[in-house]
Amino acid sequence: MxxxxxxxxxxxxxxxxxxxxxxxxxxxxxxxxxxxxxxxxxxxxxxxxxxxxxxxxxxxxxxxxxxxxxxxxxxxxxxxxxxxxxxxxxxxxxxxxxxxxxxxxxxxxxxxxxxxxxxxxxxxxxxxxxxxxxxxxxxxxxxxxxxxxxxxxxxxxxxxEHHLDAVTAVSGTGPAYLFLLAEALTEAAIREGLPRHAAERLVRHTMRGAGMLLTAVDEGPRYLRAQVTSPGGTTAAAVHVLEERGFRALVEDAVRAAASRAREMGGG
Ligand SMILES: NC(=O)c1ccc[n+]([C@@H]2O[C@H](COP(=O)([O-])OP(=O)(O)OC[C@H]3O[C@@H](n4cnc5c(N)ncnc54)[C@H](OP(=O)(O)O)[C@@H]3O)[C@@H](O)[C@H]2O)c1
Structure with a gap:
């Protein structure tokens, strides 16, 4: 069929x-x-x-x-x-x-x-x-x-099936996390002096390129991040701030909140 x-x-x-x-x-x-x-x-x-x-x-x-x-x-x-x-x-x-x-x-x-x-x-x-x-x-x-x-x-x-509420929190809700990151990155770019149209285009294409790269190679995000991080360089400086301020814990909390809300909405 x-x-x-x-x-x-x-x-x-x-x-x-x-x-x-x-x-x-x-x-x-x-x-x-x-x-x-x-x-x-x-x-x-x-x-x-x-x-x-x-x-x-x-x-x-x-x-x-x-x-x-x-x-x-x-x-x-x-x-x-x-x-x-x-x-x-x-x-x-x-x-x-x-x-x-x-x-x-x-x-x-x-x-x-x-x-x-x-x-x-x-x-x-x-x-x-x-x-x-x-x-x-x-x-x-x-x-x-x-x-x-x-x-x-x-x-x-x-x-x-027992994984489906976690899936809701990761891929079902996931695009919104990336859109929020895109919003934040665009605002940060503008505060660094870039014109809005340029900031928006740079962010959109960065996300598209990074997303396509992530799905095109087998090694995964940690490898790809290491590739663009040289010791003492610009990426290292940025990642240090994100890690220091609890970026991973924040993402974990957000995913947990979404999974728990999915269970509530389904009456589970
Ligand atoms: N959007 C997402 O990102 C996403 C992702 C994954 C899964 N989902 C799931 O997909 C489902 C739909 O989401 P959605 O974003 O498409 O919601 P939505 O835009 O609100 O669409 C639901 C539609 O169903 C209609 N409806 C409600 N009861 C009905 C009935 N008895 N007979 C016929 N039509 C009826 C509603 O009519 P009215 O116009 O009168 O309200 C509305 O148009 C949800 O269960 C959601 O959990 C959504």
Missing amino acids: EHPSVAVLGAGAMGEVLVGGLLRAGWRPDDLVLAARREERRAEVEETLGVTATLDAAGAAAGRDVVVVAVKPADVPTLLGQVAGAVTGSQTVLSMAAGVPTTRFEDALPGVPVVRAMPNTPAQIDQAITALCGGAHATEDSLVLAERVLSAVGSTIRLD
């Missing part, structure tokens, strides 16, 4: 990005359907994406190979109430809801294979990294099906 039929329940940011990625990856509009909650948003995504959008989540889910849950965690119980009875064990439910365990879906949809996934926003340019895990009824086939869908917006990695 090269292009399984897909219903995306929740036409928000992630739902729209996923459908856009599926279209770019060769899915035909007829293979896809979106379910929205409000008429205004339904009409908007239908117009933007050229894919049928409906207010009837159960109707959208019925008979589709993959049923993607792309609503906020707090909206999952209502949505499950709407689609229970319309989804069968021959379909795969693919949830993106942060923190919500697969058992929550299995309780509402008995016998249905459930795959839980955590993508991130670089999905907008098909550069997501999405971690996924299978629930109690998920087979290798359902995992492969989910991977096929998620690969439309980037790479995938399989992990055990």
Whole structure:
């Protein structure tokens, strides 16, 4: 099944990005359907994406190979109430809801294979990294099906479910850490006298280049950092300040806070 039929329940940011990625990856509009909650948003995504959008989540889910849950965690119980009875064990439910365990879906949809996934926003340019895990009824086939869908917006990695809240804190939330660093670096550059347009361009391209280098070589960040750090040099001076002021501990605390919030939001 090269292009399984897909219903995306929740036409928000992630739902729209996923459908856009599926279209770019060769899915035909007829293979896809979106379910929205409000008429205004339904009409908007239908117009933007050229894919049928409906207010009837159960109707959208019925008979589709993959049923993607792309609503906020707090909206999952209502949505499950709407689609229970319309989804069968021959379909795969693919949830993106942060923190919500697969058992929550299995309780509402008995016998249905459930795959839980955590993508991130670089999905907008098909550069997501999405971690996924299978629930109690998920087979290798359902995992492969989910991977096929998620690969439309980037790479995938399989992990055990108990790791998913940590994944939310690392890669799900991770782009925001880098954006915050970009903001701070830009402001620092301006304080060093650079014109704003130059500061912004220098920071954007530095992050893009460093990110691409990090994924292009096997040695990892420590090696790459050592490469640009000569004793007594400029990088050493900067890194000394960051280490001295507790940069690592700060990152660790931030990740812990995000993981704990993911658990709370999922009710775990
Ligand atoms: N954004 C990210 O970076 C990211 C990353 C990884 C995972 N996720 C997960 O992806 C999910 C969606 O996130 P998002 O950022 O796309 O949120 P979002 O923009 O708020 O989108 C959720 C959409 O679902 C709609 N909705 C809610 N209940 C519904 C129902 N019963 N039937 C149909 N539509 C319904 C909402 O409608 P309204 O327009 O009426 O509110 C909203 O448009 C979340 O669970 C989040 O944890 C997000």
